Amino acid sequence: MFFDTTVHSSEDARRIARRRLPWMVFDYIDGAAGSGHGERLNRETLRAIRLQPRVLNGVEHRSIEMPLFGRTARLPFGVSPMGMCNLANPSADTLLAKFAAQHDVPVGVSTVASTSLEKMIELAEGNAWFQLYLSGARESSDGLINRAEAAGYDVLVLTVDVPEVGRRPRELRHGFTMPFRIGPRQFVDFACHPGWSLPQLLRGAPTMANFGGAFGEFDRTGSRAAANWAVLDAIRERWKGRLVVKGVLDPQDALRLKSAGVDAIQVSSHGGRQLDSAPAPILALRAIRTAVGPEFPLFYDSGIRSGEDIVKAYAMGADFVFLGRPFSFAIAAGGARGLAQLATLLAEETSITLAQLGLRDLGTVTADVMADTAQR
Numbered sequence: 520m521f522f523d524t525t526v527h528s529s530e531d532a533r534r535i536a537r538r539r540l541p542w543m544v545f546d547y548i549d550g551a552a553g554s555g556h557g558e559r560l561n562r563e564t565l566r567a568i569r570l571q572p573r574v575l576n577g578v579e580h581r582s583i584e585m586p587l588f589g590r591t592a593r594l595p596f597g598v599s600p601m602g603m604c605n606l607a608n609p610s611a612d613t614l615l616a617k618f619a620a621q622h623d624v625p626v627g628v629s630t631v632a633s634t635s636l637e638k639m640i641e642l643a644e645g646n647a648w649f650q651l652y653l654s655g656a657r658e659s660s661d662g663l664i665n666r667a668e669a670a671g672y673d674v675l676v677l678t679v680d681v682p683e684v685g686r687r688p689r690e691l692r693h694g695f696t697m698p699f700r701i702g703p704r705q706f707v708d709f710a711c712h713p714g715w716s717l718p719q720l721l722r723g724a725p726t727m728a729n730f731g732g733a734f735g736e737f738d739r740t741g742s743r744a745a746a747n748w749a750v751l752d753a754i755r756e757r758w759k760g761r762l763v764v765k766g767v768l769d770p771q772d773a774l775r776l777k778s779a780g781v782d783a784i785q786v787s788s789h790g791g792r793q794l795d796s797a798p799a800p801i802l803a804l805r806a807i808r809t810a811v812g813p814e815f816p817l818f819y820d821s822g823i824r825s826g827e828d829i830v831k832a833y834a835m836g837a838d839f840v841f842l843g844r845p846f847s848f849a850i851a852a853g854g855a856r857g858l859a860q861l862a863t864l865l866a867e868e869t870s871i872t873l874a875q876l877g878l879r880d881l882g883t884v885t886a887d888v889m890a891d892t893a894q895r
């Protein structure tokens with residue numbers, strides 16, 4: 520073996536994945552809106568938050584389990600919904616669903632998942648949340664909502680931050696489309712990455728598995744700009760299960776969603792994939808927590824790369840945390856082994872961070888753990 524393929528950090532996963540994946544696939548996963556500055560800024564803002572070590576607190580027994588919608592999540596982080604995960608590895612969806620089942624954490628099942636929503640909830644043994652892109656066209660939403668209900672989903676995640684798909688130059692440069700077309704450029708790219716191409720060839724190219732046949736086609740880049748508060752109200756009326764609204768960065772929007780009767784808000788910048796100039800979502804989380812009060816359920820994703828980041832998100836006001844890219848990269852880097860290594864390292868880092876802060880229970884983390892009093 521020329522190089523160590525063990526995943527000791529989420530950056531290891533990214534580095535190994537970069538070597539293994541075709542350039543087009545790596546850039547689809549890793550890319551962000553515009554120059555990518557917004558995505559980097561959020562990670563830098565997270566890094567800049569300082570935590571205050573405390574000593575001699577007898578912290579040998581520690582818990583990182585978190586309550587989540589009346590259940591106990593055995594790990595304090597879940598899988599944010601991602602379209603076409605099987606581009607990372609033909610088994611990615613299956614591995615993520617099994618990971619969710621094993622740890623009682625949610626796996627987000629994207630509208631444009633590469634495995635059907637019915638199959639995903641079965642593999643995840645109920646630990647799956649269906650993510651719907653909210654568009655102005657009620658008919659397309661209704662069909663998917665009916666299917667999610669019939670398949671036994673309790674939680675619907677409405678993604679509201681994609682009125683139009685953000686321009687992501689790293690995708691555009693490779694001619695990335697869904698489903699992808701193999702022109703000369705892609706052919707060369709895939710031929711240069713046989714370790715990725717051969718298994719994909721054997722299993723057949725990933726598709727948007729919730730569509731096709733009687734269910735029609737999905738235009739990923741189609742406009743959803745007609746979505747408005749009335750559409751949200753209608754979905755709230757229709758969906759009797761828990762409703763999470765994902766992609767919120769503004770305290771006024773959060774207050775309005777709270778009054779509209781949603782069960783939780785997921786503060787997110789879509790991992791920096793939508794508006795390059797958006798504020799750092801980790802700071803928006805703090806502002807939204809202040810606006811909605813201490814009790815209202817807030818989830819967070821975007822830029823989380825380590826156990827320390829997880830603790831910081833809880834300190835900034837999250838009730839649960841999700842990651843996106845690191846899961847795809849860990850699976851691209853090492854399949855089931857890579858995913859298990861990522862989950863273990865994030866859990867260990869979170870627990871070690873608690874010990875450093877003199878705490879025994881992640882559920883007791885508050886803004887007081889931050890070192891800079893101005894941040895509290």
Ligand SMILES: Cc1cc2nc3c(=O)[nH]c(=O)nc-3n(C[C@H](O)[C@H](O)[C@H](O)COP(=O)(O)O)c2cc1C
Pocket residue numbers: 547548549599600601602629630631650678765787788789790791820821822823841842843844845
């Ligand atoms: C490859 C990829 C595909 C994504 N697809 C979706 C999607 O279909 N629906 C959605 O709500 N969010 C989607 N997201 C956004 C993630 O749910 C999440 O907000 C983001 O990845 C979190 O940031 P992180 O990657 O820095 O952890 C996607 C993200 C990536 C990286």
